[in-house]
Amino acid sequence: MSRDSEETRQKILKAFGRLLAEQGFENAGINAVARAAGVDKVLIYRYFGGMPQLLRAFASGGFWPATDELLGRPAAEAAHMEAPELARTLLKGHLRELRLRPVTQEIMRWEMIRKNELTGELAEAREKAGLELLGLEPFGSLTASDRDLAAVGALIHAGLTYLVLRAKTADLYMGLDLRRDEDWERLEKAVDELLDAYFGQSRAFGAAGGE
Amino acid sequence: MSRDSEETRQKILKAFGRLLAEQGFENAGINAVARAAGVDKVLIYRYFGGMPQLLRAFASGGFWPATDELLGRPAAEAAHMEAPELARTLLKGHLRELRLRPVTQEIMRWEMIRKNELTGELAEAREKAGLELLGLEPFGSLTASDRDLAAVGALIHAGLTYLVLRAKTADLYMGLDLRRDEDWERLEKAVDELLDAYFGQSRAFGAAGGE
DNA sequence: TTGACAAGTCACCGCATGGTGACATATAGG
């Protein structure tokens, strides 16, 4: 009715994002998107070309947290931070930001079972961003040590990621209640404990926590 | 042709497991299973009742590693172990055993996006098993301490789990090459490093490793 | 005013899925 192609494009993209966040990838096919957008599906083909292109157009919106967001402060400040503090901040930032992004979560869930061109691109982009973080100056001294900061970082990072992704379909994980914010705080404290121990600091546990 | 119902049942279950391991849940529908088993799909309904029951029958085969397998030795010996050693062994056992079980992996991937009655049951069973491990005697002293062993254990456990599940569709994770056994050894060492630091031991890194 | 083209609508195709009813046949018990 409205005869405004740009508006229609936006309706489609919006509906896609909504479906993705609420129902996951499986229920976000061409027909479902058209239905949710209140638009004929032929327009999706006309304006985007098909599902892959729609996905790509949607993805270019950028739903991956930038370094600033991970840090909670301008990225330039990272250079002045000590390695332990920086690691703690980045990992907890990752947890915080990922929890806020249902669409990003859904894409990451999808990546676990479907391997296609686009998921590959997305993963590669994240990979690159992750490596950049690891290459930040304060970590430089540790790279050459006998410790394997990359592996330790990847492990904790992966752990937080998994728990966030799992929280959609599970309530408990080894006694932790993934529905309660209190238990997420326990996890943040666990990150602190582990990093404190790992970096050999006697920093009081939880001093950087929320309370 | 063979007119042996038990044999047919086994063919169906086998085919289901094969499909599950090789192609994942999505490609293991009724039609696909019947095709792979070389059997008419109506027999699946006759013998099992439908997909949920087939899944349940298959799941009752037990594809979750027992405590013995996790430990790599009789479960009774756990009582004599020190907490750090036990934690290390359990976590690395988890990694080792999960990597050996493509079907278990596939189910865990599936659990991340689909929540139904059966996945709930499976997760609950695992949850119970996991809690039992946490309740093992050597960990008792830590439960009351100011440290949160459950959260730390869950975090590392989740990290290893995620990396194993992710390895199916990704090659790299923060610089780690998930295709190379060497990098998995790096991860095992990272577990050692973290636990050593966490438990405050000066144990030589990697002394418990493979080499 | 009229004509060209963009924007939107409708009907259809082929295909695969989950699911079921009706039928053929082998096997065992009377």
Place this chain on the structure above:
DNA sequence: CCTATATGTCACCATGCGGTGACTTGTCAA
């Protein structure tokens, strides 16, 4: 031998999917 039943075969249904061709209608410019 004959019959009842378990086993297996075949044909079919409704539904939903991704995808496309052909049509109508609005809009804007010449």
